[in-house]
Amino acid sequence: MLPLALGALGVVYGDIGTSPLYAVRESFEGAGHELPVNPDNVLGILSLIFWSLLIIITVKYLAFVMRADRDGEGGILALTSLVAPRGRGAFRGGRRILILIGLFGTALLYGDGMITPAISVLAAVEGTEVATPAFEHLVIPIAVAILVVLFSFQRRGTAAIGSVFGPVMLVWFGTLAVLGVVQILDEPTVFKAINPIYAVELFGHEGFHAFLALGSVFLVVTGGEALYADMGHFGRHPIRVGWFTLVLPALLLNYFGQGALLLGEPEAIHHPFYNLVPDWGVLPLVVLATMATVIASQALISGVFSLTMQAVQMGYVPRVRIAHTSPTAFGQIYIPSVNWGLMISCIALVVGFQTSTSLAAAYGVAVTATMVITTMLFYVVLRERFGWSTPAAAALIAVFLPVEIGFLAANLFKIPAGGWFPLVVGAAVFTLLTTWATGRRIVGERIRQGELKLETYIESLMSGRRPPARVPGTAIYLYSGRGMAPPAMIANMRHNDVLHDQVIVLSIVTDDESARVLPARRSEVSDLGHGVHQVVLHYGFIEEPDVPQGLCEGAAVRLGINPATAAYFLGSESLVVTRRPGMARWRERLFAAVSRNAANAATYFNLPPDRTVTLGQQVEL
Numbered sequence: 338m339l340p341l342a343l344g345a346l347g348v349v350y351g352d353i354g355t356s357p358l359y360a361v362r363e364s365f366e367g368a369g370h371e372l373p374v375n376p377d378n379v380l381g382i383l384s385l386i387f388w389s390l391l392i393i394i395t396v397k398y399l400a401f402v403m404r405a406d407r408d409g410e411g412g413i414l415a416l417t418s419l420v421a422p423r424g425r426g427a428f429r430g431g432r433r434i435l436i437l438i439g440l441f442g443t444a445l446l447y448g449d450g451m452i453t454p455a456i457s458v459l460a461a462v463e464g465t466e467v468a469t470p471a472f473e474h475l476v477i478p479i480a481v482a483i484l485v486v487l488f489s490f491q492r493r494g495t496a497a498i499g500s501v502f503g504p505v506m507l508v509w510f511g512t513l514a515v516l517g518v519v520q521i522l523d524e525p526t527v528f529k530a531i532n533p534i535y536a537v538e539l540f541g542h543e544g545f546h547a548f549l550a551l552g553s554v555f556l557v558v559t560g561g562e563a564l565y566a567d568m569g570h571f572g573r574h575p576i577r578v579g580w581f582t583l584v585l586p587a588l589l590l591n592y593f594g595q596g597a598l599l600l601g602e603p604e605a606i607h608h609p610f611y612n613l614v615p616d617w618g619v620l621p622l623v624v625l626a627t628m629a630t631v632i633a634s635q636a637l638i639s640g641v642f643s644l645t646m647q648a649v650q651m652g653y654v655p656r657v658r659i660a661h662t663s664p665t666a667f668g669q670i671y672i673p674s675v676n677w678g679l680m681i682s683c684i685a686l687v688v689g690f691q692t693s694t695s696l697a698a699a700y701g702v703a704v705t706a707t708m709v710i711t712t713m714l715f716y717v718v719l720r721e722r723f724g725w726s727t728p729a730a731a732a733l734i735a736v737f738l739p740v741e742i743g744f745l746a747a748n749l750f751k752i753p754a755g756g757w758f759p760l761v762v763g764a765a766v767f768t769l770l771t772t773w774a775t776g777r778r779i780v781g782e783r784i785r786q787g788e789l790k791l792e793t794y795i796e797s798l799m800s801g802r803r804p805p806a807r808v809p810g811t812a813i814y815l816y817s818g819r820g821m822a823p824p825a826m827i828a829n830m831r832h833n834d835v836l837h838d839q840v841i842v843l844s845i846v847t848d849d850e851s852a853r854v855l856p857a858r859r860s861e862v863s864d865l866g867h868g869v870h871q872v873v874l875h876y877g878f879i880e881e882p883d884v885p886q887g888l889c890e891g892a893a894v895r896l897g898i899n900p901a902t903a904a905y906f907l908g909s910e911s912l913v914v915t916r917r918p919g920m921a922r923w924r925e926r927l928f929a930a931v932s933r934n935a936a937n938a939a940t941y942f943n944l945p946p947d948r949t950v951t952l953g954q955q956v957e958l
Contacts, residue, residue, distance in 0.1 A: 381539025
């Protein structure tokens with residue numbers, strides 16, 4: 338438990354753990370809502386911060402939402418799959434709308450995954466300006482260099498990253514606590530902010546400006562969705578242990594320490610975090626903060642990896658190369674294409690926005706929207722999966738939803754100042770998710786038109802006047818249409834008129850009810866006679882299919898297949914954009930372009946390239 342909790346510090350809590358660098362400052366000096374730094378406002382902001390951390394992170398995510406998992410895997414896409422399990426037919430009406438909302442929330446997290454590393458690293462490096470203005474012109478180059486190193490390190494996997502980052506974050510949270518305590522000892526009255534009446538009074542005397550400040554106060558809880566998405570990397574219990582024993586106390590002490598500083602020195606608002614230390618301590622703190630913010634980026638990066646793998650398994654994203662970085666923890670993965678795409682986007686944001694204050698204006702819209710969507714989906718899960726009554730589920734949701742809607746409404750005012758960016762990214766990713774899922778459904782329908790049942794097709798071949806010649810060896814035909822004759826087999830018979838002595842028609846099924854499938858239950862086999870078998874390989878929600886290995890697990894073992902000497906046959910579609918009913922032509926062109934650039938099926942299923950044959954067919958969209 339303790340090693341996992343320490344690793345979780347370095348991967349899961351980096352994002353929320355570095356919010357003290359800028360959250361208090363932005364709550365007072367954010368664009369469009371500057372608040373006077375007086376005792377009433379300081380206590381009001383601190384009260385909002387305290388209750389936000391308790392209600393959103395502690396109660397909502399740690400106590401409740403993290404129970405909604407797929408065999409340990411979390412994230413909004415996993416939550417959406419609980420609302421819309423496969424095998425239930427087409428979803429219509431309100432349920433379909435709910436699924437689309439869940440997909441949009443997933444898409445928004447990709448925009449957040451781009452902003453988090455950029456704003457975290459920039460906020461830390463900007464601390465050099467506090468030490469000496471001579472470093473001002475080096476902030477952007479240093480931030481870019483740090484981002485390049487961070488993303489280059491991802492291929493080592495979250496276990497290795499956590500083992501390195503965990504101890505650093507232990508020092509970081511310890512430092513946060515100590516710095517806060519020193520200031521609180523000088524001004525212990527700051528603890529009055531625990532009383533929620535100060536938050537209420539803030540809205541009374543600051544009005545609309547206090548409402549707009551909510552958009553910046555929200556920065557203290559921005560790591561909540563990433564925390565949920567990263568659950569599969571370390572598990573629910575180590576994450577909870579880290580939060581209650583170290584992260585929450587350290588964050589609260591530091592926020593209250595900054596508040597205590599501002600009660601005595603209102604002019605410190607420009608850099609309240611770095612002003613917690615004397616001048617000689619600024620540079621060492623900048624170094625530590627820079628290390629912590631590099632780590633902070635890890636939470637979203639790992640979360641985006643997990644979301645992408647889940648999206649591939651659920652059919653919303655084309656196949657991508659996924660590297661498993663741990664032989665025992667299936668949730669620890671690395672996706673090169675996503676990694677480098679995020680790196681380029683983060684560097685572009687740093688260069689484009691220049692300062693963490695400018696990026697803070699872009700930050701929050703996507704995360705607040707995703708949190709609201711998570712709460713809506715969780716209500717359905719409470720009712721349908723956990724069996725809660727309507728009044729009980731509604732009462733719990735009523736604790737979270739008003740707070741999150743308030744945060745979302747305040748963040749909407751950031752859209753002109755940069756909040757448009759994550760929305761544009763989210764819209765683009767949402768378009769890709771829905772276009773790919775719809776396109777694959779259309780292609781499947783086109784291919785299935787006129788298809789033959791496998792058993793009927795085999796009998797017709799063997800009972801005809803000229804049965805096909807049999808050749809030695811094993812042929813494995815991969816086809817998703819379970820029980821149907823693969824187009825690749827039909828094409829091979831039409832051109833070569835030969836059948837191997839042993840024929841395996843292989844279908845791969847991703848089980849919606851489990852994240853992982855035991856090897857003993859990996860395969861099921863049906864004997865169709867004439868040396869032909871239908872084999873179904875089952876994989877969990879987060880597993881990457883490995884066909885040669887799968888044929889050596891479960892019931893398929895008795896077939897005695899040698900995966901190294903078998904011949905593998907794949908079907909490949911040549912897509913043609915037409916005016917047939919289906920999708921808009923621009924979406925058909927997008928689908929065709931993405932399909933051409935998807936990862937090779939042989940690579941994705943781990944087939945030996947020198948023993949794989951691909952047979953194509955033309956499909957009209």
